[in-house]
Amino acid sequence: MDNLPLIDLHCHLADEQYTVNEILDIIFNCQKENIILFSMSTNFDDYQINLNYSNYPNVFIGFGIHPYEAHKIIKNNFWQEEIEKIFQTPNPKLKFIGEVGLDLYRIPETQNQQIEVFEFFVYLATKYKLPLSIHSRKAEKEAYYILNKYQKQTPLSAVFHSFTCIDKELINKIIENNWYFGFNGIITFKKSHELQEVIKYIYQAKGNITCETDSPYISPEPYRGKKNYPQNIKIIYEKIKSILNTDKFINQLPIETKAIES
Protein backbone atom coordinates (compact mmCIF):
# COMPACT_ATOMS: atom_id res chain seq x y z
CA MET A 1 0.00 0.00 0.00
CA ASP A 2 2.75 2.40 0.97
CA ASN A 3 4.39 2.47 -2.41
CA LEU A 4 1.27 3.45 -4.35
CA PRO A 5 2.09 6.63 -6.26
CA LEU A 6 0.31 9.86 -5.42
CA ILE A 7 -1.51 11.23 -8.45
CA ASP A 8 -2.08 14.84 -9.41
CA LEU A 9 -4.86 14.33 -11.94
CA HIS A 10 -5.00 17.95 -13.12
CA CYS A 11 -2.13 20.44 -13.26
CA HIS A 12 -0.67 22.85 -15.82
CA LEU A 13 3.08 22.39 -16.32
CA ALA A 14 2.86 24.52 -19.48
CA ASP A 15 1.47 27.54 -17.63
CA GLU A 16 3.47 30.71 -18.21
CA GLN A 17 3.92 31.17 -14.44
CA TYR A 18 6.54 28.39 -14.50
CA THR A 19 10.06 28.82 -15.85
CA VAL A 20 11.68 25.89 -17.65
CA ASN A 21 13.91 25.28 -14.62
CA GLU A 22 10.91 25.22 -12.32
CA ILE A 23 9.15 22.69 -14.55
CA LEU A 24 12.18 20.40 -14.56
CA ASP A 25 12.44 20.76 -10.75
CA ILE A 26 8.77 19.83 -10.41
CA ILE A 27 9.17 16.75 -12.59
CA PHE A 28 12.33 15.51 -10.82
CA ASN A 29 11.04 16.21 -7.33
CA CYS A 30 7.79 14.44 -8.15
CA GLN A 31 9.76 11.48 -9.50
CA LYS A 32 11.65 11.28 -6.19
CA GLU A 33 8.43 11.49 -4.20
CA ASN A 34 6.56 8.98 -6.36
CA ILE A 35 4.07 11.53 -7.70
CA ILE A 36 2.50 11.06 -11.14
CA LEU A 37 1.39 14.18 -13.00
CA PHE A 38 -1.39 14.72 -15.51
CA SER A 39 -0.63 18.02 -17.19
CA MET A 40 -3.58 19.56 -18.98
CA SER A 41 -3.50 21.84 -22.02
CA THR A 42 -5.67 24.89 -22.53
CA ASN A 43 -4.70 25.52 -26.18
CA PHE A 44 -2.41 24.26 -28.98
CA ASP A 45 0.70 26.05 -27.65
CA ASP A 46 0.30 24.50 -24.21
CA TYR A 47 -0.03 21.12 -25.81
CA GLN A 48 3.30 21.43 -27.65
CA ILE A 49 5.02 22.29 -24.36
CA ASN A 50 3.31 19.43 -22.53
CA LEU A 51 4.25 17.07 -25.34
CA ASN A 52 7.95 17.78 -24.74
CA TYR A 53 7.69 17.04 -21.02
CA SER A 54 5.66 13.89 -21.60
CA ASN A 55 8.94 12.12 -22.37
CA TYR A 56 9.46 11.90 -18.61
CA PRO A 57 8.01 8.68 -17.22
CA ASN A 58 5.91 10.36 -14.50
CA VAL A 59 4.29 12.90 -16.85
CA PHE A 60 1.04 12.19 -18.69
CA ILE A 61 -0.85 14.82 -20.63
CA GLY A 62 -4.24 16.03 -21.77
CA PHE A 63 -5.23 18.06 -24.79
CA GLY A 64 -8.12 20.48 -24.79
CA ILE A 65 -9.21 24.03 -25.51
CA HIS A 66 -10.16 25.86 -22.31
CA PRO A 67 -13.57 27.58 -22.31
CA TYR A 68 -11.74 30.92 -22.04
CA GLU A 69 -10.25 30.21 -25.48
CA ALA A 70 -13.30 28.73 -27.24
CA HIS A 71 -14.40 31.96 -28.94
CA LYS A 72 -10.88 32.50 -30.31
CA ILE A 73 -10.44 29.02 -31.74
CA ILE A 74 -13.68 28.90 -33.72
CA LYS A 75 -12.63 31.89 -35.79
CA ASN A 76 -10.50 29.36 -37.67
CA ASN A 77 -12.69 27.55 -40.25
CA PHE A 78 -10.77 24.31 -39.75
CA TRP A 79 -10.79 24.26 -35.95
CA GLN A 80 -12.43 20.83 -35.73
CA GLU A 81 -9.97 19.20 -38.14
CA GLU A 82 -7.01 20.77 -36.34
CA ILE A 83 -8.20 19.54 -32.97
CA GLU A 84 -8.96 16.04 -34.19
CA LYS A 85 -5.53 15.73 -35.82
CA ILE A 86 -4.01 15.61 -32.34
CA PHE A 87 -6.05 12.57 -31.36
CA GLN A 88 -5.38 10.84 -34.67
CA THR A 89 -1.64 10.85 -33.91
CA PRO A 90 -0.98 7.83 -31.67
CA ASN A 91 0.54 8.93 -28.35
CA PRO A 92 0.61 6.60 -25.33
CA LYS A 93 1.12 9.55 -22.94
CA LEU A 94 -2.00 11.40 -24.10
CA LYS A 95 -4.51 10.14 -21.53
CA PHE A 96 -7.08 12.93 -21.26
CA ILE A 97 -9.21 15.33 -23.19
CA GLY A 98 -8.67 18.43 -21.08
CA GLU A 99 -8.96 21.03 -20.03
CA VAL A 100 -12.33 21.55 -21.71
CA GLY A 101 -15.75 22.68 -20.53
CA LEU A 102 -17.93 25.66 -19.79
CA ASP A 103 -17.47 28.79 -17.67
CA LEU A 104 -20.59 30.83 -17.07
CA TYR A 105 -18.94 32.74 -14.22
CA ARG A 106 -16.11 34.62 -15.89
CA ILE A 107 -17.17 34.81 -19.53
CA PRO A 108 -20.90 34.05 -19.85
CA GLU A 109 -21.04 36.19 -23.01
CA THR A 110 -19.23 33.48 -25.01
CA GLN A 111 -21.59 30.74 -23.87
CA ASN A 112 -22.64 29.66 -27.37
CA GLN A 113 -19.09 29.32 -28.64
CA GLN A 114 -18.10 27.48 -25.46
CA ILE A 115 -20.93 24.98 -25.93
CA GLU A 116 -19.99 24.38 -29.56
CA VAL A 117 -16.36 23.64 -28.71
CA PHE A 118 -17.19 21.57 -25.61
CA GLU A 119 -19.70 19.43 -27.51
CA PHE A 120 -17.08 18.66 -30.13
CA PHE A 121 -14.67 17.47 -27.43
CA VAL A 122 -17.37 15.31 -25.84
CA TYR A 123 -17.95 13.73 -29.24
CA LEU A 124 -14.18 13.10 -29.54
CA ALA A 125 -14.17 11.53 -26.06
CA THR A 126 -16.66 8.93 -27.28
CA LYS A 127 -14.81 8.43 -30.56
CA TYR A 128 -11.27 8.09 -29.10
CA LYS A 129 -12.35 6.59 -25.75
CA LEU A 130 -10.52 9.12 -23.59
CA PRO A 131 -11.77 10.58 -20.29
CA LEU A 132 -12.61 14.28 -20.16
CA SER A 133 -11.19 16.68 -17.56
CA ILE A 134 -13.96 19.24 -17.29
CA HIS A 135 -14.00 22.84 -16.14
CA SER A 136 -17.61 23.66 -15.20
CA ARG A 137 -17.53 26.85 -13.15
CA LYS A 138 -21.13 27.94 -12.49
CA ALA A 139 -22.00 25.58 -15.36
CA GLU A 140 -22.12 22.12 -13.75
CA LYS A 141 -25.68 21.42 -14.87
CA GLU A 142 -25.05 22.63 -18.42
CA ALA A 143 -21.94 20.43 -18.67
CA TYR A 144 -23.84 17.49 -17.23
CA TYR A 145 -26.64 17.95 -19.75
CA ILE A 146 -24.23 17.79 -22.71
CA LEU A 147 -22.36 14.76 -21.32
CA ASN A 148 -25.61 12.95 -20.69
CA LYS A 149 -26.81 13.59 -24.24
CA TYR A 150 -23.73 11.83 -25.68
CA GLN A 151 -23.57 9.18 -22.97
CA LYS A 152 -26.98 7.92 -24.10
CA GLN A 153 -25.40 6.87 -27.40
CA THR A 154 -21.88 5.86 -26.32
CA PRO A 155 -20.59 5.48 -22.75
CA LEU A 156 -18.02 8.08 -21.80
CA SER A 157 -15.80 8.92 -18.84
CA ALA A 158 -15.48 12.35 -17.24
CA VAL A 159 -13.91 14.11 -14.28
CA PHE A 160 -15.63 17.23 -12.94
CA HIS A 161 -12.37 18.99 -12.13
CA SER A 162 -12.25 21.52 -9.25
CA PHE A 163 -15.69 20.45 -8.12
CA THR A 164 -17.43 22.99 -5.85
CA CYS A 165 -21.12 22.35 -6.50
CA ILE A 166 -23.30 21.44 -3.52
CA ASP A 167 -26.44 20.47 -5.44
CA LYS A 168 -27.30 16.95 -4.23
CA GLU A 169 -29.44 16.11 -7.23
CA LEU A 170 -26.60 16.84 -9.63
CA ILE A 171 -24.09 15.03 -7.41
CA ASN A 172 -26.31 11.93 -7.43
CA LYS A 173 -26.55 12.00 -11.21
CA ILE A 174 -22.76 12.19 -11.56
CA ILE A 175 -22.43 9.22 -9.19
CA GLU A 176 -25.08 7.23 -11.10
CA ASN A 177 -23.10 7.73 -14.30
CA ASN A 178 -19.93 6.53 -12.55
CA TRP A 179 -18.19 9.78 -13.41
CA TYR A 180 -15.54 11.44 -11.21
CA PHE A 181 -15.21 14.41 -8.86
CA GLY A 182 -11.89 16.30 -8.72
CA PHE A 183 -10.94 18.08 -5.48
CA ASN A 184 -8.05 20.48 -4.97
CA GLY A 185 -6.79 23.19 -2.59
CA ILE A 186 -10.28 24.66 -2.21
CA ILE A 187 -11.09 21.92 0.32
CA THR A 188 -8.38 23.29 2.64
CA PHE A 189 -9.86 26.80 2.73
CA LYS A 190 -11.53 28.04 5.91
CA LYS A 191 -14.95 28.42 4.32
CA SER A 192 -15.08 24.95 2.74
CA HIS A 193 -17.40 23.28 5.29
CA GLU A 194 -20.17 22.65 2.78
CA LEU A 195 -17.75 21.23 0.25
CA GLN A 196 -16.26 18.96 2.91
CA GLU A 197 -19.76 17.62 3.58
CA VAL A 198 -20.08 16.98 -0.16
CA ILE A 199 -16.88 14.89 -0.10
CA LYS A 200 -18.21 12.81 2.80
CA TYR A 201 -21.50 12.33 0.99
CA ILE A 202 -19.78 11.18 -2.23
CA TYR A 203 -17.53 8.80 -0.31
CA GLN A 204 -20.46 7.22 1.52
CA ALA A 205 -22.37 6.89 -1.75
CA LYS A 206 -19.30 5.12 -3.25
CA GLY A 207 -18.75 7.89 -5.79
CA ASN A 208 -15.38 8.43 -7.44
CA ILE A 209 -13.11 10.95 -5.70
CA THR A 210 -9.93 12.16 -7.40
CA CYS A 211 -7.17 14.51 -6.16
CA GLU A 212 -5.60 17.31 -8.13
CA THR A 213 -3.69 20.53 -7.50
CA ASP A 214 -4.64 22.63 -10.57
CA SER A 215 -1.10 24.04 -10.20
CA PRO A 216 0.01 26.79 -10.56
CA TYR A 217 -3.47 27.89 -9.39
CA ILE A 218 -5.44 27.32 -6.15
CA SER A 219 -2.63 26.73 -3.63
CA PRO A 220 -3.88 24.85 -0.57
CA GLU A 221 -3.54 26.28 2.92
CA PRO A 222 -1.05 27.28 4.30
CA TYR A 223 0.14 28.52 0.87
CA ARG A 224 -3.13 30.11 -0.26
CA GLY A 225 -2.50 33.03 -2.63
CA LYS A 226 0.99 31.81 -3.60
CA LYS A 227 2.07 29.92 -6.71
CA ASN A 228 1.01 26.28 -6.46
CA TYR A 229 3.14 23.19 -7.21
CA PRO A 230 2.08 19.59 -7.93
CA GLN A 231 4.09 18.43 -4.89
CA ASN A 232 1.29 19.99 -2.81
CA ILE A 233 -0.87 17.03 -3.85
CA LYS A 234 0.34 15.49 -0.56
CA ILE A 235 -1.63 18.18 1.30
CA ILE A 236 -4.80 17.38 -0.69
CA TYR A 237 -4.52 13.65 0.03
CA GLU A 238 -3.99 14.30 3.76
CA LYS A 239 -6.90 16.73 3.88
CA ILE A 240 -9.27 14.27 2.21
CA LYS A 241 -8.17 11.53 4.62
CA SER A 242 -8.85 13.79 7.57
CA ILE A 243 -12.26 14.88 6.22
CA LEU A 244 -13.23 11.23 5.66
CA ASN A 245 -11.55 10.17 8.88
CA THR A 246 -9.84 7.24 7.16
CA ASP A 247 -6.35 6.18 6.13
CA LYS A 248 -7.78 3.97 3.42
CA PHE A 249 -8.64 6.67 0.90
CA ILE A 250 -7.33 5.86 -2.59
CA ASN A 251 -7.58 8.23 -5.53
CA GLN A 252 -10.02 6.71 -8.04
CA LEU A 253 -8.84 6.88 -11.64
CA PRO A 254 -10.70 7.03 -14.94
CA ILE A 255 -7.78 5.18 -16.56
CA GLU A 256 -6.39 1.71 -15.99
CA THR A 257 -3.63 1.77 -13.37
CA LYS A 258 -1.41 -0.46 -15.45
CA ALA A 259 -1.44 2.20 -18.16
CA ILE A 260 0.49 4.57 -15.88
CA GLU A 261 2.92 2.10 -14.30
CA SER A 262 6.45 2.61 -15.55
Ligand SMILES: [Zn+2]
Ligand atom coordinates in the same frame (compact mmCIF):
# COMPACT_ATOMS: atom_id res chain seq x y z
ZN1 LIG B 1 -7.03 23.64 -14.75
